[in-house]
């Protein structure tokens with residue numbers, strides 16, 4: 363899987379700090395780019411190379427196929443002399459050209475029917491990369507595009523390799539991508555309220571730049587800086603219509619948010635508050651993760667010491683989470699591809715739950731290996747959260763997140779983020 367993304371062929375320009383000011387200047391140039399989308403990205407897409415581990419081919423998610431792929435390959439694989447790939451694809455009840463069928467799984471398993479016992483892909487090995495379905499060729503690269511209203515390229519953390527690239531370079535880049543010709547006939551001035559609860563085009567970019575500047579402040583921990591965004595989120599929640607906010611509102615909000623985030627000086631939350639977050643962690647986990655549950659329960663009941671990291675571990679954790687959050691926040695303005703119905707504040711609450719889970723899972727891997735917290739522990743935790751939870755609509759619904767109003771989301775977000783292993787306890 364080495365398909366080049368647009369970011370790999372485009373000229374990447376650094377979005378320099380303060381991002382907000384540069385973004386405001388870029389927005390002024392939009393009339394010069396009527397048929398181009400401004401895309402934000404990071405350097406890990408260029409550094410990514412698929413290890414062909416096969417793990418993503420055995421996760422419980424759909425491997426969807428286009429009608430073109432179905433028609434090109436169904437009969438071919440069905441008639442394979444080995445007889446191993448009969449009925450290889452299952453046609454969907456409601457079909458579109460791009461979403462026409464699902465890849466069949468091996469019996470009683472999530473393993474793709476083409477995944478060999480040694481985890482190699484039969485199609486890739488015998489017919490080459492070009493014969494793979496689009497989703498397999500692109501994964502874990504995501505190119506979020508919303509007409510030309512917002513664009514971001516990033517890697518999904520459910521891939522075994524992607525989280526290990528979350529080190530070092532915090533730089534965000536941008537490039538202008540030509541819009542596909544068939545989209546150019548759309549009116550240049552799309553309705554501002556494209557879908558409920560979202561910002562307009564210029565505001566999307568300004569909001570991301572605001573978040574990036576907050577996240578890259580040299581004060582406190584990334585989790586505290588993320589929590590400080592609640593100030594802006596509360597402001598948004600008071601608006602009847604987000605799309606009515608002007609860039610000038612965002613300018614004012616930026617100054618206010620930066621002032622408040624810079625003044626932050628937060629010590630660790632009381633253990634009682636952190637215990638509440640830890641209790642959620644049990645409820646969020648699937649019961650099958652018994653060792654992980656046991657680990658957290660022992661801490662909760664005082665049978666194991668409260669998690670505490672040394673200074674070097676805290677530094678690694680904070681550097682990693684800053685990188686992780688940068689990618690997540692760059693994807694925030696777009697409606698989530700895995701659960702479209704989620705609201706603005708629900709998205710931010712959900713991310714705070716993921717941060718809670720990543721920390722506790724990484725802490726579990728650290729205890730299991732009896733080694734100081736390292737990149738491998740953190741990568742494993744991100745893999746688990748992204749592969750088993752963050753890309754599943756049913757899980758979000760089961761947790762009742764889609765039922766929460768904005769006020770509840772922001773209150774609960776603060777509790778979830780109170781468990782912060784990046785701080786000395």
Ligand code: SF4
Nearest residue numbers: 419474476477483498
């Ligand atoms: S077709 Fe190949 S790459 Fe795609 S999911 Fe199946 S085994 Fe994996």
